[in-house]
Amino acid sequence: MEKYFTRMGDGRxxxxxxxxxxxxxxxxxxxAAKRGKIPPLTKSEIDHIVDIITMDGVVVxxxxxxxxxxxxxxxxxxxxxxxxxxxxRIIQAQIYERGFxxxxxxxxxxxxxxxxxxxVASFEASYMExxxxxxxxxxLYGGMPNLGFYTKPDGPVENWAELLPLAKIDEALAAQxxxxxxxxxxxxxxxxxxxxxxxxxINLDTAGAAGDADFLATLMATEEIKRRFPNQxxxxxxxxxxxxxxxxxxxxxxxxxxxLYPHKQxxxxxxxxxxxxxxxxxxxxxxxxxxxxxxxCTFIKETVKEAGHIAxxxxxxxxxxxxxxxxxxxxxxxxxxxxxxxxxxxxxxx
Amino acid sequence: xxxxxxxxxxxxxxQLLKGMRIGEAKKYVADKLGVTxxxxxxxxxMAEIRNDLGLGVxxxxxCAPTGISAKxxxxxxxDIRINSVGVFEKKAGINLGR
Numbered sequence: 001m002e003k004y005f006t007r008m009g010d011g012r013x014x015x016x017x018x019x020x021x022x023x024x025x026x027x028x029x030x031x032a033a034k035r036g037k038i039p040p041l042t043k044s045e046i047d048h049i050v051d052i053i054t055m056d057g058v059v060v061x062x063x064x065x066x067x068x069x070x071x072x073x074x075x076x077x078x079x080x081x082x083x084x085x086x087x088x089r090i091i092q093a094q095i096y097e098r099g100f101x102x103x104x105x106x107x108x109x110x111x112x113x114x115x116x117x118x119x120v121a122s123f124e125a126s127y128m129e130x131x132x133x134x135x136x137x138x139x140l141y142g143g144m145p146n147l148g149f150y151t152k153p154d155g156p157v158e159n160w161a162e163l164l165p166l167a168k169i170d171e172a173l174a175a176q177x178x179x180x181x182x183x184x185x186x187x188x189x190x191x192x193x194x195x196x197x198x199x200x201x202i203n204l205d206t207a208g209a210a211g212d213a214d215f216l217a218t219l220m221a222t223e224e225i226k227r228r229f230p231n232q233x234x235x236x237x238x239x240x241x242x243x244x245x246x247x248x249x250x251x252x253x254x255x256x257x258x259x260l261y262p263h264k265q266x267x268x269x270x271x272x273x274x275x276x277x278x279x280x281x282x283x284x285x286x287x288x289x290x291x292x293x294x295x296x297c298t299f300i301k302e303t304v305k306e307a308g309h310i311a312x313x314x315x316x317x318x319x320x321x322x323x324x325x326x327x328x329x330x331x332x333x334x335x336x337x338x339x340x341x342x343x344x345x346x347x348x349x350x
Numbered sequence: 351x352x353x354x355x356x357x358x359x360x361x362x363x364x365q366l367l368k369g370m371r372i373g374e375a376k377k378y379v380a381d382k383l384g385v386t387x388x389x390x391x392x393x394x395x396m397a398e399i400r401n402d403l404g405l406g407v408x409x410x411x412x413c414a415p416t417g418i419s420a421k422x423x424x425x426x427x428x429d430i431r432i433n434s435v436g437v438f439e440k441k442a443g444i445n446l447g448r
Contacts, residue, residue, distance in 0.1 A: 198434030
């Protein structure tokens with residue numbers, strides 16, 4: 001029986017039969033449909049995923065003309081921070097534009113969160129202005145809401161992760177609510193500095209990383225940014241597929257945030273005024289790539305369907321969007337994930 | 351999509367600015383530039399269009415517009431406002447009717 005090369009969610013190479021691949025794809029679809037309470041993919045869509053997984057070639061692609069755009073997180077620091085090449089961020093942005101042909105990039109501080117940026121925001125804005133003067137592609141200023149940074153001993157608020165096991169529920173809820181107010185203030189303060197130098201947009205990355213309060217801070221900051229600086233685009237990129245209920249009672253526009261999956265998150269992002277939504281579906285490292293990408297496509301298809309006037313960009317990086325959780329991500333898996341997402345979900349970007 | 355090698359930066363700009371979906375953004379840009387949506391992804395077509403209109407290219411030679419100067423031309427080509435162009439004009443004391 002012929003075996004096809006594919007990978008596990010941790011990146012390990014495996015060879016699977018066609019029947020094994022089909023079974024995993026079906027399981028991935030069923031898992032998403034059950035967890036998200038959403039329709040499964042159709043038989044022809046499932047067959048198409050199997051075709052993409054078993055296609056010849058290390059790299060596969062979409063038909064000419066079907067390409068979609070891309071956005072980044074921590075884009076302008078990757079060559080320096082990640083690859084260790086000593087290049088200034090302003091130059092990196094130009095390399096991404098003219099060297100690599102990126103559609104956009106975001107510019108961010110080494111400590112990529114708004115609380116850390118606040119104290120150096122005017123210097124960051126000066127860098128951002130220079131970067132904008134030398135680039136043509138849209139340049140966003142990016143950072144994470146990162147609500148955990150507001151807890152003691154690094155921040156002023158009691159640590160709800162320590163209070164909850166002590167059954168100090170009211171104190172834990174109050175601490176998160178205080179942190180939301182502080183985070184919104186910091187994000188909007190930084191956005192104001194970036195607007196003053198002509199940023200194309202603000203990228204709120206890994207939204208919801210600290211749970212529902214983190215997501216609420218993101219939505220409230222987005223609303224305030226769009227109210228005060230209507231020409232700023234806002235991209236919200238999620239931290240995970242599911243908003244954890246660390247608080248549990250927080251709502252935005254009447255919708256409880258805890259437990260929301262991407263197809264519900266996108267409507268709130270749109271209501272808050274975001275123009276781009278970075279949807280996340282996590283990779284399960286103990287399951288195969290066929291299982292993971294089928295599950296991702298099921299969730300993202302529904303997210304694209306639920307989106308109104310907001311572009312949906314699936315997060316397709318290490319550990320999300322079907323991509324294996326490994327340091328150097330394999331292009332065979334990346335190109336197959338991209339092709340499946342574009343052709344099956346008809347999303348707006350990656 | 352290829353960024354300034356094609357029209358990826360222009361299409362994303364419309365998404366970011368207006369929340370346009372991919373089809374809507376491609377149609378908007380294609381209509382404004384007088385090309386087909388298919389052409390937007392073709393680097394050989396778009397290099398010529400971008401050179402002719404001064405919209406910024408991958409290999410800017412002969413003093414072709416880059417940075418702010420290219421973005422000023424993109425504003426006119428797409429009939430949009432770009433924040434950094436506005437800041438530049440304000441600082442330079444240029445009034446282009448904004």
